[in-house]
Amino acid sequence: MGAASQGAQVRRAAVIGSGVMGAGIAAHLANAGMSVLLLDIPPSALTDGEIKAGRTLEDAAVRNRLSISAVQKLASSQPPALYDTAFIQRITPGNLEDDLPKLAQTDWIIEAVVERLDVKQDVLARVESVWRPGTMVSSNTSGLSVAAMVEGRGEAFKRHFAATHFFNPPRHMKLVEVVPAPDTDPDITARLTAVCEWRLGKGVVRAKDTPNFIANRIGTYGMLVTIAAMRRFGLTVDEVDALTGPAMGRPKTATFRMLDLVGLDTLLHVIDNVRERSDNKEEQEAFARPPDLEALRKLGWIGEKAGQGFYRKIKRAGGGSD
């Protein structure tokens, strides 16, 4: 079968985790004509820790709804000639508890939950309980061990699993890193590559299963060096963004704008992942948690998704924000 027809095989997809990335990936898949099941945690499944941290059941419900409204926002911002507005109807929201059996009817399941190995392992164990051979399963991890995510899963499931790492925002960013684990069937790697390239219009780079793969290993390091330089030279957030944004022809991806978009909680998980898995002292030091990020995280100012990060998100009358 040719690569284009391999890509055409995916009609029904599922995305687990409807946060910053999951909602964006679901929208992108729906735009490409797939029907998408978008699942998150059921509102009743909050942990004691989450409740103590101030998250209520309503918050969780609102988060699910907000993710879907974010998808609707994407629909209205797309050029009409390229995107049909009916695409939103191809996305069915739900939760992993009630809708788990529906995963058995999909061709491709993408896990995009929080960047924690234990949570991803738990989600994938649940996926395996209803999974049927032939369905591809991939993780959007930023750089956790792909092999570790499926430790304890059956051989057949492992053969169907790899990472497909989309970048933020998924509809604009061309790159997808496809990362097979040692047990991944080469045919699955080829099929995932074909779907990303031929159906989703992405440029695929094959990466090895090393901490943070390729782009994030370099990109995160660059951000950490920039933050350290800011402190050393006494620069402000605005000054760093002026220098690393418009001055470099990147108006929307200046350092701190980018950090707010990514989410400081996610970035800290990514930094920890390299530091904890590295046996190189220099690298461990380079990937220490910057105190500035840690301070904001403690305040709950973790970026756009919280309404406040380095910048505050201000709603404009027309529904836009800054």
Ligand code: NAI
């Ligand atoms: P997020 O924090 O915005 O969303 C995570 C979602 O997962 C939340 O809606 C949460 O309720 C849900 N979730 C948590 N536990 C769950 C469970 N047990 N079952 C179902 N849903 C659950 O995080 P974000 O940024 O969307 O990241 C998701 C993944 O994508 C992570 O692995 C992250 O490293 C990766 N990623 C993030 C990028 C970014 O720029 N934020 C870029 C590329 C990859």
